[in-house]
Amino acid sequence: MDDLLQEFIAETRETLEALSGEIVGWERDPTDRARLDAIFRFVHTIKGSCGFLDLPRLARLSHAAEDVLSAVRAGERQPDAATVSAILAIIDRIGELVEAINSGESLDDGDEAGLIAMLERGAEPAAAIAPAEAAPAHAFTAPASAAPASRGAKRSVRLSVDLLDRMMSGVSDMVLARNQVARQLRDTGDPQLEATLERLSMTVAELRDTVTRTRMQRIDALFQSLPRMARDTAAAVGKSVSLEIEGGDVELDREMIEMLRDPLAHMVRNAIDHGIEARADRVFAGKPAQGTLRIAARQAGNLIVIEIVDDGQGIDVDRLVEKVLRARPDRAAEINGWSEARKLDLIFEAGLSTRDEASEISGRGVGMDVVKANVEQIGGRIALKNTRGRGLAVTIEVPLTLAILNAVIVEAAGTRFALSRQVVEEIVAVDARTSGALRIERFGANAMAVVRGRRMPMIDLPTLLGLHVPETVAMVAIVTLREGVFALALSGVVETQELVVKPAAPAVMSTGIYAGQMLPDDGVPILLLDVAGIAQRAGLQFERREMRHEEEAAVEAPRALLFRDTDGCRRMIAAEAVSRIERVAPGAVTRAGDHWWVTREAAAVPLWIGRVDDPSRVGTILRLQLDGRELGYPVVEACEIVDLPADPVEGPEGTTVVMLGDEPTELLDILALFDGEVRPASRPLCLLHGSESGWMEAFLRPTIEAAGYQVVRQAQPGTTITVALAMEEEASGAPGRVICLSRRAGAGIYRGDRAALVAALQEYRA
Amino acid sequence: MSDGRLHLVAHVGGRGILFDASEVDSVVDLPAVVPAPGAPATIRGLAALRSRVATVIETHRVLGLPCGGGEQGGGTRGVVTMIDGHLYAVAVDTLEDVAELAVCPAPAGMALEGGWAAVCGVAEGDDETLMMLDLRRLVELAGD
Structure with a gap:
């Protein structure tokens, strides 16, 4: 952690130095977009690093500044003099804090709250500037006097x-x-x-x-901070995520590592904050409750490829476009004509976010423009593969300038070549005595290697390259690619060595079969083979694994949601019946009539309370749906989606029990749940007729509803009115059966006589 | 017209050629090369110049000249140059001289095809016209 902190300090100092010109320029011309972007990126990067390094004060300052800068970028706020000086005061303060951290001094809180408040106000310059100026003066005295006594910071210099x-x-x-x-x-x-x-x-x-x-x-140096960061980020947003890291042993140019650090951190935070769904949503989407984030580095040809793959919800392209158009309606015609992929690239535009609210973790959508700028600065590329609902894969490719690789040096086509150890699964010798282990079969121009019964295509370099000297195959290397396996014919294996790989000249690289050149200790150069390139040049076509995956999904068995019920038991319900898993806000459960209701977005859903002691304390419900009817089923939590076991067992009192593993689990009878419930749609209609219908609605409606009717004031076409209520003088105009109400007690049904009215209504209902 | 610059005079397959000395890193005796199968024939292979790996350009082939015979092709001397971070050794038969020469444009109307498209001027030598070659262009053409 200390190393990381040192790096953060060195980097921040350097950026601050480079930024000072930009700041002055921006102060002079606050409308300068390029400078604004540069300052925003700086603040954003600081915020990102702080969250991870646990520097809450810096995080608070940078978060506040980022909010304001983002508003300015979005045009929601004018970069007036007060705003500019507030931002500058914050940046100064960040510089002081960083120096204080470096020297191990503690810097008192000063007026940080004041700085932030000033930023938020943005106006009242006279009152606000004063603390801003006071703060630096106050801050400078402390480190200056204490500097000689401070602990020796780890020293570093920067070299070309x-x-x-x-x-x-x-x-x-x-x-x-x-x-x-x-x-x-x-x-x-x-x-x-x-x-x-x-x-x-x-x-x-x-x-x-x-x-x-x-x-x-x-490259491990880049990865080692990620598990902690992923954990903290996930904890902060209440998600659970497992992080898988592969390929940390590739050694890379430090320059690249430094340039990749921020983009990678941003993307991990993004994936967890925006990509991976909340636990409940994942369970319902049929995914494991724990999200998976996979980060893998590998060398492919003359590139280092880093993949960040999450199994979250992916990017909602429609919302992305909507968002862009809200800010720039004039681009509608242009954007609507774009392909899906092109629209997706909108995520890289400056100042854009798919989230409506910024969060502490990653801010807004987040700085994908920053990420892209960083990657492109080192000549790299960034690509997205978005599958709605299934996840997002981000691929960063950076050119291989220099790398150390564990290489197997082999002989083929009369020359020595190197293969990356990473891709060589095994080397099998052709040996007459153990003929069972490897058999090579040729048919026409093609060849196949059979290694202990496993068949795979075989490539030999002389044939591939059209050389005239045929290969004397003494052994084959079994090469694993991401897509599949093939055998590469060799005439010998020399040794393994750790070697520095550098790119070869373009004329050599253009053959597509080399990944770079190396110079071992004996001083004779060696070319590193690019096995993926070789497979491609040989025309090998591996079956796509993803396609098989989808076929499997198509024949899925019925599935059930396993959840913990309010009485503590685990029960299951057919996943089909659950439309959503919802968190219930406090106070959203109310009692009305004989029933408990969950109110959400102005609609009330009846709550099933069969096993609940205190319905007002329900925290999570499953929203069940059956032919347009809805019901809320309170649960403690949703656990996971499981395949519904095939053979149910009859349980006591008509319940259905299935064996889940070796645990008997009750499967809820959905029809029975709905049976005991109110059915608003199936109540007979009672029409309030005539000029007094307003009065009737106000006074009589509870009575009418208690009698089992639904009240309407107008007969909708296609509905059947069971009974109409009308005042005596208007009764003739009412449709169908009519209950006449009188204004006076004693004549007909007095409109104030509840018992008589209920009796009359119930008579018609029966 | 003398531009006051130094030029390296060499011969390949009996042809006199010139390089701008400021573009040349060093001049070496070419060591044995490691072939790069699959690369164009204009690439002889890789050679280690001390600890640096250079790509050896088979100049005869680039220029379409007859090879001087022998396994290694004609050139055993190499003109070393760095282009875009890559080290190249351009093979030549002989290296004669470093001289200040008057270079003028190639005569109008000359069709300069193949490797000769790298010609960027001519100069008068001993009873022959020395063709001035642009190293960057020559290396590019070798890669095509």
């Missing part, structure tokens, strides 16, 4: 990459020269000289390691 490269190539030269000297001295047989040389060798080897490390870093 050029210098490091020269150092690296100098050391490589030295290694080659050492090898030569060693060869020449081997024959002299002088033990003392050999001992000295041995020492020199070790020193050189160590030096090489150190120098290599100045330039290279395992």
Whole structure:
């Protein structure tokens, strides 16, 4: 964590330095969009890092500044003088805090709340500027006087990459020269000289390691902070997410690692905050309650590919477009003509978000423009594969400038080549004595290798490249790609070595079968084979796994939702019947009539309270639907979606019990639940007729409804009016059967006589 | 017209050629190369120049000239240049001289095809016209 903090400090200092010009420029011209974007990115990055590094004060400041900048970017707020100076005060304060963290000093809270308040007010410059100016003055005194006594911060300097490269190539030269000297001295047989040389060798080897490390870093360095971040982010939004990381052992150019750090962090936070759904929604969508976020790095050809794949809800492209159009209605014609993929790319536009509200975690939609800018700065590309409801896969490809790879050096086509250890599953020798292990079968121009009964296509380089010397196949390397497996014919295996890979010249790379070049200790260059390129050039077509996946989904068994009921038991209900799992707001459950109701969005749904002690404390309901009727079923929580076991057992009192694993679980009878419920739609209609219908609705409606009717004031076409109420003088105009009401007690049915009215209504209902 | 710049005079397949000396990193005796099967014939392969790997350009083939015989093709000397971060060694038969020469444009109407499209000027040598080649262009053409 300390390393990360140091990096954060170094980076923030550097950015602040670079930004100071932008800030001054922005102050002069607050409408300058490019500068505004730069400042926004800075604040946004700080906010991201703070959340992870647990620096709440910085997080608060940057979050506040980000909100305002975002409003300015969206045009909702004018960048007036007061706003600009408030932002600048915050940025100054961030700088001071960072310095304080670096020196291990504590900086008192000063007027941070005041700064933020000033930002939020944005006006009242006279009152607001004063604390802003007071704060820096106050802050500067503390570190200045205490600086000499502060603990020694880990020191670092920044070097130009050029210098490091020269150092690296100098050391490589030295290694080659050492090898030569060693060869020449081997024959002299002088033990003392050999001992000295041995020492020199070790020193050189160590030096090489150190120098290599100045330039290279395992991509793990990028990944190691993610599990914690994923955990914290998930906890903050109340989701559960499992993070899978693959390929951390690839060593990469430090420069790339630094450039990728922020984009990766943003994307992990995004995936958890926006992509992966809340637990209940996932359960209902038939996904495991725990979301999965997979991050994998691999080398493909002359690229390093990093994939961030979540199994969340994906991006809602329609909402994205809607959002863009709300801000820029003039683009409607342009955007509507775009393809889905093109529309999806709108996510990369500056100042856009799919979330309506910013959150502490990731802000708004989030800075995908920032991510893209970072990736493109190092010559990389970013691509999205969006499946609505199934998840989002983000692929970042960055060029391979330099990488250390564990390589297997092999012989094929009369030359030495390297293969990445990562892709070689196994090397099997052709041996007459163990003929069962490997058999090679040729048919026409194609060949197949059968390794212990497993068949796979075989490629040999001479045939692939149209060389005239046929391969003497002594062994095959079984190569695994993401899509499938093939065998590569080899004439020999030399050794394995850790080697630095650099890109080869374009003319060589354009063959599509090489991923780069390497120079081992013996000083003879080796080309690294790109196995994916070879498979492609050979025309191998692997069956797509995803397609098979979908076929399986099509023949799914009926499924059931397993949940914990309010009495603590686990029960199941057919998943089909559950339209939603809803959290119930406090106070949304009320009693009316003889029933309990859940109110949501102005509609009331009857609540089933068979097993509930105190309906007013219901927290979560399953909304059940049956032919247009609705019912809320209170639960403690939804657990998971399971396949409905095939053979039910008759339980006591007519319940149905199924065996889930070895636990008997009750399966709810949906019809029985609805049976005991009110059915608003099936009540007979009572028409309030005539000029007094307003009065009747106000006074008589509860009585009429208690008698089992639904009240209407107008007969809708297609509905059957069971009975109409009318005042005596208007009764002749009313349709159908009419109950006449009188204004006076004693004549007919007095309209104030509840018992008589109920009796009359019930007579007609029967 | 003398532009006051130094030029490297070389011969490939009996043809006199020139390179701008400021574009040349160094001049080396080419070591054995490691072939790059599948790459165009104009790429001889990879050679290690000390600890750096250079891509060796088979200049004869780029220019469509007869090879001087032998396994390694004609050129055993290499003109080393760095282009876009990649190191190249352009194979030549002989390297004669570094000289300040007057380079003028190629005569109007000359059809410069194939590798000769890299010609960016001509100069007068000993009873022959020396063709000035642009190294960057030559390397590009080798890759086509």
